Amino acid sequence: MLKKSLIVFILSVIFADCAPYSYKELEKKPNSLAKDYYLYRLLEVNKIKKNDIKTLKGHIYRYAGRIKTAIEAIIPPLGYNKEYELCYKFNAQNILDANLTCQLVRLNSLTFVQDLNSSTKELIKKNIPSENAKISKLLDAFDSKDPLNYVISNYDSSNFYRIYEFDNNQKDFFLEKEFLNELALEKEFTNFIKEIIIKKKNPLMRKSLVNIDANLTHQDNAFYLGINAILENNDTKAFDFFKVAKNTFQSQNLIDNATFWLYQLSKDEQYLEELSQSNSLNIYSLYAKELKQQPIHKIEILNPQKEKNDFNMKDPFAWQELSKKINNTPKKDLAKMAKEFYTKENIAIYAYIQERVEGFSKNYFIMPYFSYLKDYDVKRQAMILALARQESRFIPTAISTSYALGLMQFIPFLANHIGNQELQIKNFDQDMLFDPKIAYQFANHHLDYLESKLNSPVFVAYAYNGGIGFTTRMLKRDDMFKDGKYEPFLSMELVPYAESRNYAKKVLANYVVYLHLLNDNTPISKFFENLIQNTDSQNKSLAAN
Structure with a gap:
């Protein structure tokens, strides 16, 4: 001590x-x-x-x-493009005095369009060239009593999404199949359906989504249309959507996700066998290996003998420069670069480069700085390693776009709260999180708190990424992680925050693999069983948060 x-x-x-x-x-x-x-x-x-x-x-x-x-x-922003500054002197009353360029600039604002009277809209339409027919349709929509209903009735897929977002009431409509098939071709389609499916908004629209032609969908939108079809009790159509998702996804992890749902819907052993043979160690392939009684394999073992090279692992700028160099180096030259980092201190960078050399086809589950974890029990060791692998790939000076710091990616606010108020480190500075020993210490301390509130590594991962408030609000809902068909897998696809949704799946896979490497062979099915929130003790714990 x-x-x-x-x-x-x-x-x-x-x-x-x-x-x-x-x-x-x-x-x-x-x-x-x-x-x-x-x-x-x-x-x-x-x-x-x-x-x-x-x-x-x-x-x-x-x-x-x-x-x-x-x-x-x-320094407050202008709020408009300076190139078109003169256009903003025109309002709904004098817009007809503007040239066509300025008229089109002002029509980018739906609030502005809404303020135009009918005669002004008609006069503007006469000047709009044929290649801007979308704008003419937009003016027609806002000349009606209900613009959203107008674009739906007239199958105007080009303006639907803008008006839907603009409409404060976001009224619910059952959409015809022909119109839905047109909407599916618009670039906004994927975000639109994910929003209403995951947040369970607009029940009539969600019901109508089942009728979309699956052949017009791909990747994410096909996948979430499959989830929606399950929610609408149409497993046959869900199967069609997941099949398209599987055939169009590029990432093996996502392919396995779609394959898992094909297995769930059909119970066809062919899909389970395919999953069990996947090169990607994700929650679905690990579960398939368990069901097929196959061992976890294909984990790369690294054992460098050299202590370190001359790269400064403590300098955030050095890592940023190297990261840029890695991204700009042709794959054929990366393998040579990787060898320079095959040392005990630099093993995280070696694995980082090798993953890119091999297109993430091999599984590196390294344990850098493990001496700092030796006093913790195996489950805590595995959890910290699982989080660090996902957070930073064990790069000690990693900085995220939200300025989360170091190995364990603590945001500055939380780092300062823990450092100054909870651990009371004298002269604490958030840059201390770039030290792996401190990073692991903070993670251990924070996990003590999260695990006192949450009973599953998956829920802990949601909270580590998205916050304890977000997680407890989600778990208090009566439609998430309760006993039911396809649970807990269905709830895992409907976690409201996209980053946390994907993050927790990866952390759970990491956790199971690290437990295995630390000689704790707890099957992944045990963690799935623990996700169903039914017991009185679980409910009391949530109620206390």
Whole structure:
């Protein structure tokens, strides 16, 4: 215990003495997520002058999310394209005085279109060239009492999605098959159906989706139309959609997901056998291996003898530069690059490169920095490894687009709360999360909290990714993770937050494999059984949150 306290004290002194990068220092750094993160840190404490902020965009790698919000709080955006600035002097009363270019610019706003009177709409339509027929139809729709009903009645698939999103009431309609088949060809179709299926909105629309021609669908939209057909008690049509999804998906993981549903619907052993032979170790192939009484295999064992190379594993900028180089290097040259990192300290980078060399066809379940986990029980060791593999691929200086940090990808707010208030580390700085020992310590501490509230590694994964509030709200619903046909697999496809939905599946697969590697052969079926929330103790636990 004394040794642990001494290490934390030394680290806190080291980090406390490290002044943040100055703006002048960051100006010289290549644009990257690491640079964005440190610029954002300066913005948080008002260390960038307003005059410098005006030219800051040229130094930003990804102008979105936190850094965009911070900059726009200081210098509000124009709210329109400066190229067409003069067009915005025209309103619904004088739009006829504008040239065609400005008229088309203003018609991009449905609020503006809604404010036009009928005669103005008619006069504008006369000037619209034939290649902009979509806009003429839009004006016709807004000249009716109910624009959404108008586009549905007139099979105007080109304007349906915009008007549906604009309509505050988002009224429910049963859509005819012919119109649905047209809607399926529009680029907005996939997001539209996922929204109404996962959130269980618009019951009439969802019911009508079953009638879409499966041959007009592909990949994600075919898959979620299959889920919808199950919810609508039409397993035959669901099978058709999943078959299309299986045949059009590119990723083996997604192919296995669709194959699993084909097995669930048909109980055809051919699909189960196919899953059991998959090269991808995901929850569906692992379950198939269990049902077919086949061992988990094809895990790559790495045992480098060299301690390290000269790459700085503690420098976030070094990783950003190397990551860019990896992405820009032809696959034939990557294998040579990988060999440079076949060392004990750099094994995460070696595995990262090899996955790309081999097109993710091999399974690397490495355990870097395992000495920091040796005092934990096997299940906790496996859970931390499972999360780290999914969060960062064990890259200690990884930074996400939301500025989650390090091996375990803690967001700064949570990192500071744990470091300052819960663990009370003296002179804590969030960059301490780039140290693997600290990252594992924080993960262990946070898992103590999550596991006190949630009874499954899957639910813990949802909470680790999407937050405890999101997870408990979902589990309190009467239509999620309850006993029923195709459960818990159906609920796992309907988790409202897409990132958490996919994340937890991958973490569970990682968890089962790491348990196996640590000589705990708990079958994956045990974790599926534990997802059904029926017992009084489970309900009491949720009610307390």
